Each structure stands twice: as C-alpha cells, then as structure tokens.
Amino acid sequence: MFFHSFLCDVCTFQNQTCWKSCPAGWAPPPSVLCAELPNAAASKLDAKSLIKLNFAKNSEGKYHCPVLFTVFTNNSHIVAIKTTGNVFAYEAVEQLNIKPKSYKDLLTDEPFTRQDIVTLQDPTNLDKFNVSNFFHVKNNIKIIDPDEEKAKLDPSYYLKNTNAETRETLLELYKEFKGDDILAATMKAPEKKKVDKLNAAHYSTGAVSASFTSTAMVPETTHEAAAIDEDVVRYKYVKKKGYVRLHTNKGDLNLELHCDMTPRTCENFIKLCKKNYYDGTIFHRSIRNFVIQGGDPTGTGTGGESYWGKPFKDEFKPNLSHTGRGVLSMANSGPNTNKSQFFITFRSCAYLDKKHTVFGRVVGGFETLTAMENVESDPKTDRPKEEIRIQSTTVFVDPYEEADAQVAAEREKAQQEEEAAKTKAEVIPPKKEVQTPKTYRQGIGKYINMAAAKRSVEDDGPSTSTAAKKEKKSTGFGDFSSW
Structure with missing residues (x-):
C-alpha cells in the first residue's frame, strides 16, 4: 500500500482491522492486523477488540473515498468510523459530520460520537515520526528473542569490535578455561575420504591454493588428489543388463x-x-x-x-x-x-x-x-x-x-602392489666408502700439495732452445703424386 506510516506505534497489523483500545487512537491501513498486544491498555487483545475496516475501490481498483470519490494517495488525510469500520476522506467527515454536528455514518446512517473517528493517515502530523514518542520506546517494551538470549550467555556477545591480538588472547584464555578437548570438538575438520588408486581424481582438493589465498584456512603445502564418489567408481565396472x-x-x-x-x-x-x-x-x-x-x-x-x-x-x-x-x-x-x-x-x-x-x-x-x-x-x-x-x-x-566384487579385487591388488613397492624401498643399499681429500698440513690450504705445485711451475718455465721453423707448404697445383 501507499499509505504513510500511521501513528499507532504499539503494535503491528495485518488484514483490514484495527484495535479498538489502541492507546494512540490510530488504526492501520488495509491488509493489516494487530499481531501483538502490548500492555498498553491493561487489557488482553481478543477478537472483539478488532475492527474490520471497509475500504471502497473505484472501477480501476484503487482505494478511494465513497463519498467524495477522491483516490487515496500518500498525501491524503484518511479516517475511519469505529462503529461501522467505513473509511472516508477526512474532508468528507469534516464537512458532512463535524461542522454540521451530525454524527451519522455517511453510508449506513448509523450514529457515532466524535471519539469514534479514528485517523488512519494524517500527512500533516509530523509528530508521528518522532521515535521517542513511540509507546514501546517510552515503556521500554522489547520482544524477547530466544536465540539472542542464548547468545548473551557467551561473553563474546558483548564484544563489538576486536583486533587480531585481542582475539588471539581471548582464544588462549578460552583454551585454558574450557580445555583443548572442547575447542577441538568445535573446530573439528571434516573427515577426509580415503584416496586410493581407484578413486583418486586427476585434480587436487584445492587445499593448497585455498590456504595460500585465505588466512582462515589451515596452511597446506602438499597437493592431495581429490576422492571420486564411490558410486562413480563402481558404475565403471557395470557392463551388463x-x-x-x-x-x-x-x-x-x-x-x-x-x-x-x-x-x-x-x-x-x-x-x-x-x-x-x-x-x-x-x-x-x-x-x-x-x-x-x-x-x-x-x-x-x-x-x-x-x-x-x-x-x-x-x-x-x-x-x-x-x-x-x-x-x-x-x-x-x-x-x-x-x-x-x-x-x-x-x-x-x-x-x-x-x-x-x-x-x-x-x-x-x-x-x-x-x-x-x-x-x-x-x-x-x-x-x-x-x-x-x-x-x-x-x-x-x-x-x-x-561390480562390487571387481572393485574389491582391484583394491586388494592395488594394496598388495603398494605393500610390495614399500617393502622394496625399505631395502637399504650397502654404504660406499666416502673418499676424503688427503691432508698435507694444518691451516689454510691444508689440501694443497706444495711440492707438486712447485714442480709444475718449474716445468712451465721459459725454454732456451729455439723453436723449429715450420716448412711452408706449397699451395701450387702439384703433380698429383699425393693423390
């Protein structure tokens, strides 16, 4: 509906009804019904306390005043008569009932009093937007939420904003107070499926990349193959009707x-x-x-x-x-x-x-x-x-x-092969003697043989003999004797 918020701040509504004893003296718009009774009128809400509102519609299906035929909008002043439940524009009631002091319903001619006029919407009354004047605010009326009451038992409920250091400190205190078993139970990771040769997927679980990009994940450094659903593995062996x-x-x-x-x-x-x-x-x-x-x-x-x-x-x-x-x-x-x-x-x-x-x-x-x-x-x-x-x-x-028998046989065969490979890997090969370099003295350069180094230097010294001249080969055509 397009109606402004009505002043009744006591209760919520559904259906075309309102509460007779509403302390604010206001009624709801169409399709609303008082759902809860606050302790406002010191009386319990029952079916007799509700008034059915009769809204009139024009040929276009819009709500309007049945007397003036003006369509109700966000800026319309709308009232209802408590005794009959008929809804009118305030201008119609003011001109035809209040000023001539003829308090009879404009549709049924049923008599009513000035107090029976209930305002549904008054756009000129700005006080209705003042939250401090609402009944539930004045009387501190609150709906008890069981989940919220349960959450209040945890001291962390009262902590609005905490930094990382505070959270770590509180976690340590919680571990000391409650014990590691309770903490482990609340933070228990989901049980991993056993991966073998038959159900190992060609892709990983993604735990490494997830832990690398998110600090909330437990750090993982090894890639593990994801486990294929057991039924998918079994159905591969189903070949018959x-x-x-x-x-x-x-x-x-x-x-x-x-x-x-x-x-x-x-x-x-x-x-x-x-x-x-x-x-x-x-x-x-x-x-x-x-x-x-x-x-x-x-x-x-x-x-x-x-x-x-x-x-x-x-x-x-x-x-x-x-x-x-x-x-x-x-x-x-x-x-x-x-x-x-x-x-x-x-x-x-x-x-x-x-x-x-x-x-x-x-x-x-x-x-x-x-x-x-x-x-x-x-x-x-x-x-x-x-x-x-x-x-x-x-x-x-x-x-x-x-198919189940074949899967079991394949698993047993794969397990035997794995055990055989594991046994073969456990055979320790004979140790080879490690050759260490010979030590010639103590201190820096202890592995260098100075005598051998001295001889190599003497051998590489300048020579006194003249080098033999190389014969210059002829580049002529020749006589084919070397062919």
Whole structure:
C-alpha cells in the first residue's frame, strides 16, 4: 500500500482491522492486523477488540473515498468510523459530520460520537515520526528473542569490535578455561575420504591454493588428489543388463534393466526389489493407450522413497526413448526428484523424453500388460476400479554384485602392489666408502700439495732452445703424386 506510516506505534497489523483500545487512537491501513498486544491498555487483545475496516475501490481498483470519490494517495488525510469500520476522506467527515454536528455514518446512517473517528493517515502530523514518542520506546517494551538470549550467555556477545591480538588472547584464555578437548570438538575438520588408486581424481582438493589465498584456512603445502564418489567408481565396472520379474495378480512381467546406461536408477530399482519394497503395492494409476503407474507403498501417488532415502538425479540418454509398448521409466514430480515410483507405457510417448528417465523395458509377459490395460479406471482419478497388485519381485541378474566384487579385487591388488613397492624401498643399499681429500698440513690450504705445485711451475718455465721453423707448404697445383 501507499499509505504513510500511521501513528499507532504499539503494535503491528495485518488484514483490514484495527484495535479498538489502541492507546494512540490510530488504526492501520488495509491488509493489516494487530499481531501483538502490548500492555498498553491493561487489557488482553481478543477478537472483539478488532475492527474490520471497509475500504471502497473505484472501477480501476484503487482505494478511494465513497463519498467524495477522491483516490487515496500518500498525501491524503484518511479516517475511519469505529462503529461501522467505513473509511472516508477526512474532508468528507469534516464537512458532512463535524461542522454540521451530525454524527451519522455517511453510508449506513448509523450514529457515532466524535471519539469514534479514528485517523488512519494524517500527512500533516509530523509528530508521528518522532521515535521517542513511540509507546514501546517510552515503556521500554522489547520482544524477547530466544536465540539472542542464548547468545548473551557467551561473553563474546558483548564484544563489538576486536583486533587480531585481542582475539588471539581471548582464544588462549578460552583454551585454558574450557580445555583443548572442547575447542577441538568445535573446530573439528571434516573427515577426509580415503584416496586410493581407484578413486583418486586427476585434480587436487584445492587445499593448497585455498590456504595460500585465505588466512582462515589451515596452511597446506602438499597437493592431495581429490576422492571420486564411490558410486562413480563402481558404475565403471557395470557392463551388463539387469533382469527382474514382477509377480502381479494379473500375471508376470519380465523386465530388462539398462544398468550399463542408467546405473543409479537401475540400482535403486534392483535394491528396492531385493528388500521387498514393492511387495504388496498397487498400480494406483492406469490410463488406457498411455501408461500404468505404480511403486508407491501408500497407493496414493504421493509417497515412496528411494533406496538411499532421498531423491536422486535424472539419467537421460539420447538412445533411450519412450518409443514402443512396454518401456519402463521413472515417475517424478519434477527434475531430479526420482524416488520409487515407476510407470510402464502402453504405447509410444516420445514427448516424455528428457522429462522421465527410461531405465528398462518389458521383455516378457506382454499378455499380462494387456490384461492390466484392459482394467477399467475411474475417469476422474485414473485409479483402476479393479485392484492391480504386485505380489512379489524376483531379481535374476544383479550386475552390481559383480561390480562390487571387481572393485574389491582391484583394491586388494592395488594394496598388495603398494605393500610390495614399500617393502622394496625399505631395502637399504650397502654404504660406499666416502673418499676424503688427503691432508698435507694444518691451516689454510691444508689440501694443497706444495711440492707438486712447485714442480709444475718449474716445468712451465721459459725454454732456451729455439723453436723449429715450420716448412711452408706449397699451395701450387702439384703433380698429383699425393693423390
């Protein structure tokens, strides 16, 4: 709303109501309601103490005076009649009620007194902006915040601005007072994942760069490889299809699961089947020539949860489409909200691609699927009139067990290789004798052999013999004798 702040500084409001016993004598603008009762009028607030305000609107949907038809703005003087709740411009009440002393409601003709005129907005009254005159300020009324009261128990709550030296000193005192165990518990770092040959990423954890650029981080000088999620490691070894049979009261359905393409979705379905999650559940939705949906233990279409207890992401593949009859796909309530519900198509539904994850198909029991489709459904709720129930499930092929065995074998092999390399490195090679230079005397130049140095100087002295002249070779053409 565009109204100025009204003078009632006692309470807050919502809806088109005001408090009869408001000590300031003011009422709120539309869509406001007194939410709290201060101890202002020495009486408790109840429904009888509230007045519903009747605001009039023009054809454009704007609030206006029903008598003068002037649109209310930020500068309008607005009043209400307490007995009827009707809202008028002050000019209308002044000219038609106050001056002629005819105190009757301008719309209902119901009598009222001068005290029943409640001001909603008065732009000329500047005293309303004086915070010191507010009732809660005068009477020191405060709302008790439980979180703030709890924070006050800590002496650091009263420290507004502290420098680094003060913080370090207080930290030392805290350690002495509370003990290192409590401090370590509050500052405990998150547990690091164990990194091995299989789950080591090609990138680091970033701890070195983070500690280099931020003083809040613990200094790190060695790069450590980040750990890849365990499921990502396992899914690399899933190369086969999964096979499950649904035993229903209409017959059996044999399902082939694309574990090699949508590993997480298929694992969720297989694990739920193994824990008998779908046993006794019904297909709560069936639409002929479209789909049949089930997998909700509540049978309402709003329940169910994944094997991990929380929704998991979609796994869209371009080569998996809702094409043909018997496509197995996940039901969801939006992107990345897959849980336990699934559906089977009765015909092609290509427009569901990239909205629902296709993770399998029916490979046996199409006559059962036809029998399920022939069951009539309620046209309003799409619920089958005859119950279609999953009695039990059987898992024939679970590629994830084989993948887990391969991962365990690879880890054991890598551990043995690491231990062998460690044992080989511990073999100490024989020490070689370190040759030290010969000492000829004590003091500076003790390693220099002066006698040998003297002989080399004498050998390099000036020679008395004349050097033999070199024959100057002829540069002529010659007689080819040297060829």
